[in-house]
Amino acid sequence: MHIDIDKDVCIGAGQCALTAPDVFTQDDDGYSALLPGHEDGGGSPLVREAARACPVSAITVSETVS
Numbered sequence: 349m350h351i352d353i354d355k356d357v358c359i360g361a362g363q364c365a366l367t368a369p370d371v372f373t374q375d376d377d378g379y380s381a382l383l384p385g386h387e388d389g390g391g392s393p394l395v396r397e398a399a400r401a402c403p404v405s406a407i408t409v410s411e412t413v414s
């Protein structure tokens with residue numbers, strides 16, 4: 349799983365960090381960031397929910413082909 353956060357689009361609403369706190373956090377400016385070591389989402393189903401929860405659709409989740 350690959351997670352992409354478009355920081356140009358992110359408005360720092362924090363929904364992603366609320367929805368999937370194991371994967372997303374907020375940086376010092378309040379924008380979404382991935383927790384170190386969780387760049388692939390850790391397979392958490394909450395990642396897709398977080399992407400849906402983002403009010404500006406700044407999160408893109410894609411499957412990586414292994």
Ligand code: SF4
Nearest residue numbers: 358359361362364402
């Ligand atoms: S929910 Fe969307 S807008 Fe809010 S912090 Fe996360 S990525 Fe940014």
